[in-house]
Amino acid sequence: MKVFVIGAHGQIGKLLVAQLLARGDEVVAGIRDSKQSAFFEDQGAETQLYDLNEQPEELAKSLTNVDAVVFSAGSGGKTGDDQTLLIDLDGAVKSMEATEKAGIKRFVLVSAMNAEDRTRWTAIKPYYVAKHYADLYLKDETSLDYTIVKPGALTNDAGKGGVVIDQQTGKIAREDVAEVLISVLHNPNTIKKEFAVSTGETPINEAVSQL
Amino acid sequence: MKVFVIGAHGQIGKLLVAQLLARGDEVVAGIRDSKQSAFFEDQGAETQLYDLNEQPEELAKSLTNVDAVVFSAGSGGKTGDDQTLLIDLDGAVKSMEATEKAGIKRFVLVSAMNAEDRTRWTAIKPYYVAKHYADLYLKDETSLDYTIVKPGALTNDAGKGGVVIDQQTGKIAREDVAEVLISVLHNPNTIKKEFAVSTGETPINEAVSQL
Numbered sequence: 422m423k424v425f426v427i428g429a430h431g432q433i434g435k436l437l438v439a440q441l442l443a444r445g446d447e448v449v450a451g452i453r454d455s456k457q458s459a460f461f462e463d464q465g466a467e468t469q470l471y472d473l474n475e476q477p478e479e480l481a482k483s484l485t486n487v488d489a490v491v492f493s494a495g496s497g498g499k500t501g502d503d504q505t506l507l508i509d510l511d512g513a514v515k516s517m518e519a520t521e522k523a524g525i526k527r528f529v530l531v532s533a534m535n536a537e538d539r540t541r542w543t544a545i546k547p548y549y550v551a552k553h554y555a556d557l558y559l560k561d562e563t564s565l566d567y568t569i570v571k572p573g574a575l576t577n578d579a580g581k582g583g584v585v586i587d588q589q590t591g592k593i594a595r596e597d598v599a600e601v602l603i604s605v606l607h608n609p610n611t612i613k614k615e616f617a618v619s620t621g622e623t624p625i626n627e628a629v630s631q632l
Numbered sequence: 633m634k635v636f637v638i639g640a641h642g643q644i645g646k647l648l649v650a651q652l653l654a655r656g657d658e659v660v661a662g663i664r665d666s667k668q669s670a671f672f673e674d675q676g677a678e679t680q681l682y683d684l685n686e687q688p689e690e691l692a693k694s695l696t697n698v699d700a701v702v703f704s705a706g707s708g709g710k711t712g713d714d715q716t717l718l719i720d721l722d723g724a725v726k727s728m729e730a731t732e733k734a735g736i737k738r739f740v741l742v743s744a745m746n747a748e749d750r751t752r753w754t755a756i757k758p759y760y761v762a763k764h765y766a767d768l769y770l771k772d773e774t775s776l777d778y779t780i781v782k783p784g785a786l787t788n789d790a791g792k793g794g795v796v797i798d799q800q801t802g803k804i805a806r807e808d809v810a811e812v813l814i815s816v817l818h819n820p821n822t823i824k825k826e827f828a829v830s831t832g833e834t835p836i837n838e839a840v841s842q843l
Contacts, residue, residue, distance in 0.1 A: 505713070507761060547713070561773065
């Protein structure tokens with residue numbers, strides 16, 4: 422499988438690219454800055470400039486000859502809430518539109534646990550607003566074969582390899598999120614589904630293949 | 633007609649309340665702060681506390697015995713983009729959900745000219761992102777009898793009384809926007825429609841009644 426990773430240079434993105442390559446999948450790393458290309462090409466990935474400030478028509482030109490698109494970009498905690506709106510919400514939606522324009526069906530979105538439930542947006546509310554509306558757009562305004570992955574609080578711990586599905590609290594290592602995403606890509610039963618995921622006891626591929 | 637105005641104490645809201653009362657409509661002014669109540673009660677409006685930080689279930693309790701809801705709240709230019717997400721986008725959507733929960737069908741949303749066309753978001757982009765996704769939600773995720781009014785650049789000029797519909801550039805006085813909203817409320821032909829509006833030559837009610 423050949424996968425385009427939007428936000429390849431992000432924290433989850435880097436882990437995802439490395440794990441996809443290790444597994445034998447092909448990767449196009451979508452990068453914001455050409456200086457990031459060597460990092461990925463040294464690992465054996467292709468790279469493609471992909472600027473979320475562009476319009477969907479432009480973005481679509483980058484999405485050629487891939488089987489699936491993963492959106493793991495995020496504006497991160499260091500930028501303002503304008504970027505939350507422009508990257509986490511509108512950048513995600515522009516990428517969905519671009520994927521449709523490029524004729525690709527499979528789209529995997531990294532969202533956040535409880536994005537659908539406002540009563541649980543206790544902190545970083547703007548981030549949840551952005552995720553909530555990006556999720557809604559993907560489900561209701563596109564015809565993509567989507568999966569929405571909603572990890573709990575992200576950590577930089579080593580991956581544990583086990584998860585629990587649809588628990589409303591919990592943490593998860595970014596390394597495990599990357600493995601979940603790969604498992605999702607390789608399990609078509611996950612199409613048109615969304616699920617929360619956090620650290621647990623069930624081996625990742627077993628949990629994902631039973632969704 | 634009895635109208636609940638969300639954002640009654642805003643710039644358009646105040647004009648809208650006054651013009652509705654002058655026309656003989658009944659008004660419930662949705663206010664954020666009980667100190668704002670005298671301003672409206674002196675004019676003959678009812679008031680109701682309506683805090684956009686609340687959940688839809690709470691908001692719905694305020695929306696009783698009215699025929700229509702107008703959302704003219706806005707976080708304004710002085711607050712951060714977190715408020716753009718929380719008020720202009722999620723606050724608007726929570727109000728739609730509350731309106732549905734309250735069993736009211738008619739909902740009029742003040743949006744912005746070109747909110748549907750990203751290529752025209754030349755300035756204040758986060759505001760347009762918020763408006764765009766609030767508009768989409770209203771159209772595609774609710775069963776409300778909506779109208780989406782998309783004024784051009786807002787001014788504090790005296791109202792001119794004339795407009796042009798669906799031009800992609802232009803300005804309009806807030807006083808005229810208020811009159812457009814009233815005309816929309818009294819013209820059921822506007823249900824399930826959205827339109828841009830700016831200053832022009834056609835008398836407001838004539839333009840609106842022909843939508």
